Amino acid sequence: MARRGRTSRSRRDQSSERWLLLLGIAAVAAVAVGTIGPWPRPPAPGPARPLTMAEARAANAAVPIDRARRLPAARYRFRGGPAARAQAVECLATAALYEAGDDRRGQRAVIQVVLNRVRAPGFPRTICGVVYQGSTRETGCQFSFTCDGSLQRRPIHLGWGEARRAARRALAGRVFAEVGRATHYHTDWMVPYWRDSMVKVAKVDTHLFYVRD
Helix, strand or coil: CCHHHHHHHHHHHHHHHHHHHHHHHHHHHHHHHHHHHHCCCCCCCCCCCCCCHHHHHHHHCCCCCHHHHHHCCCCCCCCCHHHHHHHHHHHHHHHHHHHHHHCCHHHHHHHHHHHHHHCCCCCCCCCHHHCCCCCCCCCCCCHHHHHHHHHCCCCCCCHHHHHHHHHHHHCCCCCCCCCCCCCEEEEEECCCCCHHHEEEEECCCCCEEEECC
């Protein structure tokens, strides 16, 4: 009987030793995990480096012009009276001159974009409304010259005469077919955030023109 008691105690002792050994291993593992983990997260990427002028031009040149999407714009029909027409001419000429300088083709392209917007969903229904859209909002303007202080430095040169003539011709039905129905554009030395969501349909000098995808 004594031998059986000693054997039972021996087995219990061995079982207790095994549990202690397992607990010890678990404790060591926990310490190790606390030492080497959790794995650190990779550092968050910093802000993207702005593209240089050359890089932006190369990126823009890599985007092909889809001429099939350059649909012809219809002649614009102005329905206002003399005073409203004079105001529309001034708004068109101002946009043309500030956006394209005295470049005649550039002026006509800008004017066509404004008229295209008047007839496109999501834009104001008047010419001056399109030109000055967002100029009083903190979220930004559609044409940068209306909210970046440029209007305080009104240029005085021969470009005004040509811009007004181009505006009057456009209101009389003249169409600048090279940009089709484009509603957006930018210079080729910048890459706006919206570029890849649209379709490039034309290039006029240093300006690129787009329609909605």
